[in-house]
Amino acid sequence: MQDTMTRILLVGTELPLLEGLAQSFAALGFSPVVAPTLHEARETAARNVPLVAIISRMLAVESSGEMLSIPLSPGGAIVLYGSTSSSGPSLAPSLQRAVLADLTLPLERNRLLALVQHVGDRARAAGRVPPPDEGLRAEG
Numbered sequence: 001m002q003d004t005m006t007r008i009l010l011v012g013t014e015l016p017l018l019e020g021l022a023q024s025f026a027a028l029g030f031s032p033v034v035a036p037t038l039h040e041a042r043e044t045a046a047r048n049v050p051l052v053a054i055i056s057r058m059l060a061v062e063s064s065g066e067m068l069s070i071p072l073s074p075g076g077a078i079v080l081y082g083s084t085s086s087s088g089p090s091l092a093p094s095l096q097r098a099v100l101a102d103l104t105l106p107l108e109r110n111r112l113l114a115l116v117q118h119v120g121d122r123a124r125a126a127g128r129v130p131p132p133d134e135g136l137r138a139e140g
Helices: 015-027 038-047 057-062 064-068 093-098 109-125
Strands: 007-011 031-035 052-056 077-082 099-104
Touching: 007 015, 007 038, 015 031, 015 109, 031 038, 038 052, 038 064, 052 057, 052 109, 057 064, 057 077, 064 093, 077 109, 093 099, 099 109
Parallel strands: 007 031, 007 052, 052 077, 077 099
Antiparallel strands: none
16 A cells, blocks of 8 residues: 555646546555646645646647656656547657656556556655655654
């Protein structure tokens, strides 16, 4: 199980899909947040930096600069998703380099959960995610 400090940012307009994913991540111990736009995602991430940003491929292609400006925790990753019916334009090279995976949801939901768990495990092993009780320690 993950610690609750590991934030996951879900970005897109497919709210039922994203809410379902948020529930799955919460059940695994992550702290998910849903944002409908890249602008709101960037503002949310500035307040609470996520480890992983899961972003609609359509939004990423429309505004790649704004997507790339979303802050991530050290060792964090960007995952893009699209629906089965979308066959959008190919990604620009700068996006291809920044993206860990480009998945079709909900078909690849289990792969997404496994990727996020792997990123969380890798960040924790590298000491980039604080222990769950670190925020509760008394200063002194």
